[in-house]
Amino acid sequence: MRDGNxxxxxxxxxxxxxxxxxxxDWNFIVDISFKYGIKDYVGRKNLRNMKLWLERxxxxxxxxxxxxxxxxxxxHYHSIIKYECIGIEKSESEVSNxxxxxxxxxxxxxxxxxxxxxxxxxxxMCKKMVDNDWxxxxxxxx
Numbered sequence: 001m002r003d004g005n006x007x008x009x010x011x012x013x014x015x016x017x018x019x020x021x022x023x024x025d026w027n028f029i030v031d032i033s034f035k036y037g038i039k040d041y042v043g044r045k046n047l048r049n050m051k052l053w054l055e056r057x058x059x060x061x062x063x064x065x066x067x068x069x070x071x072x073x074x075x076h077y078h079s080i081i082k083y084e085c086i087g088i089e090k091s092e093s094e095v096s097n098x099x100x101x102x103x104x105x106x107x108x109x110x111x112x113x114x115x116x117x118x119x120x121x122x123x124x125m126c127k128k129m130v131d132n133d134w135x136x137x138x139x140x141x142x
Contacts, residue, residue, distance in 0.1 A: 026063065026114035027092060029121050030079040030099060033070060035107040040067055040135055043075045048142040050102045058088035059095055065142070066125045067135040078125040080114060081139065 034043055044067075051061055063081040070076045083095050090098075096111045103109040114121065 026080045026082050028079075028081045028083075028096060028099070028111055029114050030081060030103070030109070030111050031077065032079075032103050032109045033076045033107050034074055037072075037074050040075060043067065043077065044135075044137075044142060046103075046106055047077065050099070051139060051142050053102060054083075054095075054098065057098070058086050059090060059098070060084045060086055061139040063139045064125065065137050065139060078121075079139070080121060080125070 034046075044065075047065060054061060061081055061083055063079060065077055065079045067075055067077050081099075085095075092113070096113075100109055100111045103111075
């Protein structure tokens with residue numbers, strides 16, 4: 001609920017600090033813009049299917065996913081990911097390639113190594129959360 005005392009900057013900072021402190025050794029930043037106008041539940045279904053596919057291949061994801069709409073009102077997701085290989089070893093490069101290859105079928109995707117020295121990505125992820133149309137979740141909940 002928003003009222004005259006709602007401080008957008010404090011809310012964004014609070015979520016940003018929470019993300020930054022949740023896990024300190026993130027592996028990847030993942031951004032995806034869907035090429036077609038789809039609803040959030042369809043985008044989340046696509047992300048959940050990727051997560052399940054990775055799990056079948058011995059890779060568990062943890063982290064955050066934030067949905068926002070771009071200026072054309074198409075869905076765009078920002079994510080930071082920590083992965084763990086279960087029963088099989090995969091390099092960071094192999095996991096990054098698996099994520100990219102799966103998501104590229106849905107739109108424009110960028111997977112890059114998380115580097116805190118390049119800036120606080122958690123603040124960037126939360127920039128739209130004061131708008132009416134955003135969604136925030138954990139990979140573990142998808």
